[in-house]
Amino acid sequence: NHIMKGGYDHFMQKEIHEQPESLLQTMRGRVKFDRSPAKLGVDPYQERRVTLGGLTEHVSTIRFGRRIMLVACGTSYYACLACRQTIEELTDLPVTLELASDLMDRRCPIFRDDMCVFVSQSGETADTIQALEYAKERGALCIGITNTVGSAIARSTHCGVHINAGCEIGVASTKAYTSQMVTLTMVALALSEDSIAKRARRDEIIDSLGQLPEKVREVLLLDTEMRSLAQQLMKEESLLVFGRGYNFATALEAALKVKEVALMHSEGILAGEMKHGPLALVDENMPILVIATQDRMHAKMLSVVSQLRARNARLIIVCNKGDTGIADLVSERCRLIEVPQVVDCLQPVVNIVPLQLLSYHLTVLRGMNVDQPRNLAKSVTVT
Numbered sequence: 023n024h025i026m027k028g029g030y031d032h033f034m035q036k037e038i039h040e041q042p043e044s045l046l047q048t049m050r051g052r053v054k055f056d057r058s059p060a061k062l063g064v065d066p067y068q069e070r071r072v073t074l075g076g077l078t079e080h081v082s083t084i085r086f087g088r089r090i091m092l093v094a095c096g097t098s099y100y101a102c103l104a105c106r107q108t109i110e111e112l113t114d115l116p117v118t119l120e121l122a123s124d125l126m127d128r129r130c131p132i133f134r135d136d137m138c139v140f141v142s143q144s145g146e147t148a149d150t151i152q153a154l155e156y157a158k159e160r161g162a163l164c165i166g167i168t169n170t171v172g173s174a175i176a177r178s179t180h181c182g183v184h185i186n187a188g189c190e191i192g193v194a195s196t197k198a199y200t201s202q203m204v205t206l207t208m209v210a211l212a213l214s215e216d217s218i219a220k221r222a223r224r225d226e227i228i229d230s231l232g233q234l235p236e237k238v239r240e241v242l243l244l245d246t247e248m249r250s251l252a253q254q255l256m257k258e259e260s261l262l263v264f265g266r267g268y269n270f271a272t273a274l275e276a277a278l279k280v281k282e283v284a285l286m287h288s289e290g291i292l293a294g295e296m297k298h299g300p301l302a303l304v305d306e307n308m309p310i311l312v313i314a315t316q317d318r319m320h321a322k323m324l325s326v327v328s329q330l331r332a333r334n335a336r337l338i339i340v341c342n343k344g345d346t347g348i349a350d351l352v353s354e355r356c357r358l359i360e361v362p363q364v365v366d367c368l369q370p371v372v373n374i375v376p377l378q379l380l381s382y383h384l385t386v387l388r389g390m391n392v393d394q395p396r397n398l399a400k401s402v403t404v405t
């Protein structure tokens with residue numbers, strides 16, 4: 023067993039630390055990076071591309087569809103939430119999100135020209151399978167994104183992409199989550215290859231994908247710091263997590279990790295909704311984690327930080343290294359988690375890693391079962 027865990031104490035810990043390799047596996051043979059200096063007579067843009075074998079035949083159908091609908095449960099749903107904006111931005115198609123169980127509860131309208139994407143680590147989640155059958159009956163094109171070759175969802179979708187993160191054993195999903203975000207980003211890139219207007223943006227994202235494994239390796243060095251933060255937080259009853267834009271998903275996923283493995287109450291909150299209720303919970307005792315890395319939302323996140331500071335809140339801030347704007351705002355009571363910067367739409371891949379480490383250490387320190395949290399299963403095969 024210890025050998026299977028590769029020298030780590032738990033599968034979750036091993037899977038968190040495996041992420042530089044699992045991300046590489048997800049991109050292997052699919053993303054062509056531009057690593058050569060511009061050659062004479064060669065269009066430099068042609069050097070960068072994303073090829074997804076399971077999707078190539080369907081790219082034009084998807085491009086001319088009515089909308090893209092992303093369907094999933096749990097952590098897989100948060101991966102969809104994190105990448106929604108990237109898909110919208112690169113395809114100019116409306117992208118809707120559905121929790122599989124809610125889609126079925128509402129018997130949500132789905133049409134023949136809808137493109138439904140089912141995202142699932144196991145490929146066996148009962149709610150997601152039901153939603154897939156429902157969408158198929160209505161004639162939608164069904165695309166599967168799973169981490170398990172030959173799984174029910176991989177078999178019954180019309181086409182798809184394998185996540186290729188490698189086998190995930192810990193009940194709480196970690197490396198599958200980051201690889202799902204990379205897969206969905208690759209899908210957005212593959213769908214927008216013909217767009218000249220999006221070339222510069224696509225190249226920026228592809229270049230950042232190339233650096234991602236190294237940046238994740240760098241952020242994993244925060245392990246000891248996250249353990250010491252976990253020691254500070256282990257006796258708390260609750261942890262609020264604020265984020266917005268690309269990192270609203272990071273806030274929800276971080277909170278889910280804390281509650282599902284560390285069995286501590288935690289809530290992910292859209293920072294834009296802070297004044298509509300959550301602010302009432304803020305006092306000088308409640309620990310609050312704020313994700314404030316550099317993107318278009320940064321100024322708004324700084325204002326969130328000042329408003330929380332004005333209420334003397336206990337702040338933990340995830341920010342980019344060398345962010346002087348944040349450094350000027352904080353007091354001794356505030357802890358910074360400094361992460362390397364990548365392109366805005368991939369920053370959630372880097373940002374979640376220290377928070378996975380935090381939830382892992384909280385779990386160990388609180389004496390809870392890391393790989394099999396009570397009442398939970400790796401793959402939920404009943405509805």
Ligand code: G6P
Binds near residue numbers: 193401
């Ligand atoms: C269970 C697992 C979660 C997972 C969710 C969806 O709740 O504990 O980690 O995110 O199912 O699973 P799927 O295999 O469909 O991604």
